[in-house]
Amino acid sequence: SQKIEQNSEALNIQEGKTATLTCNYTNYSPAYLQWYRQDPGRGPVFLLLIRENEKEKRKERLKVTFDTTLKQSLFHITASQPADSATYLCALDPRNTDKLIFGTGTRLQVFP
Amino acid sequence: GAVVSQHPSWVICKSGTSVKIECRSLDFQATTMFWYRQFPKQSLMLMATSNEGSKATYEQGVEKDKFLINHASLTLSTLTVTSAHPEDSSFYICSVTGGNSDTQYFGPGTRLTVL
Numbered sequence: 001s002q003k004i005e006q007n008s009e010a011l012n013i014q015e016g017k018t019a020t021l022t023c024n025y026t027n028y029s030p031a032y033l034q035w036y037r038q039d040p041g042r043g044p045v046f047l048l049l050i051r052e053n054e055k056e057k058r059k060e061r062l063k064v065t066f067d068t069t070l071k072q073s074l075f076h077i078t079a080s081q082p083a084d085s086a087t088y089l090c091a092l093d094p095r096n097t098d099k100l101i102f103g104t105g106t107r108l109q110v111f112p
Numbered sequence: 113g114a115v116v117s118q119h120p121s122w123v124i125c126k127s128g129t130s131v132k133i134e135c136r137s138l139d140f141q142a143t144t145m146f147w148y149r150q151f152p153k154q155s156l157m158l159m160a161t162s163n164e165g166s167k168a169t170y171e172q173g174v175e176k177d178k179f180l181i182n183h184a185s186l187t188l189s190t191l192t193v194t195s196a197h198p199e200d201s202s203f204y205i206c207s208v209t210g211g212n213s214d215t216q217y218f219g220p221g222t223r224l225t226v227l
Binding site: 044099 | 113116118144146154155156157158161203205207209214215216217218219220221223
């Protein structure tokens with residue numbers, strides 16, 4: 001079956017460390033993959049998009065990698081801050097129809 | 113990115129009543145809007161794609177007669193939950209595609225509680 005997996009367990013890290021979140025997918029060959037941030041009771045906020053021909057993309061303290069062979073994307077937050085605490089969702093468009101399928105998300109908790 | 117609003121932000125209704133949720137694109141003319149539903153501790157599930165001036169397309173398993181979608185203008189789409197039941201209680205979120213159609217911009221969501 002087709003699915004997107006993210007670590008359902010919360011990730012707890014200390015402020016200043018690098019947080020690394022994983023997104024694995026099966027039976028898809030997406031042209032791109034996206035990462036969103038969602039705070040409790042709020043809609044997701046777009047963070048980064050990485051295309052299949054891009055190995056890595058950066059935006060300020062964020063870095064995303066995309067390995068189409070492993071069918072995996074890694075999302076890194078460097079110099080993490082308590083304000084980075086949220087749930088992070090990966091999403092992809094398996095049929096290039098603008099319809100996104102989301103992973104279950106990983107909750108990140110950054111403590112001082 | 114596009115700014116999207118939803119109204120109301122939360123609503124409580126009695127079982128059997130209908131509830132309308134509005135989604136507005138404030139600074140972008142959206143020919144396509146999406147409606148999602150999110151249950152506690154679960155991910156977003158796409159319910160339907162709302163196309164301006166035409167009928168919405170629904171995902172498999174979503175009852176089109178229960179979840180009525182109207183996309184009357186380029187800035188407004190509405191979702192009406194008809195004859196709501198407690199199992200319809202959820203977080204409903206809309207989104208629009210931006211200038212780069214690969215990206216979606218989401219509204220703040222509407223929390224529906226059916227008693």
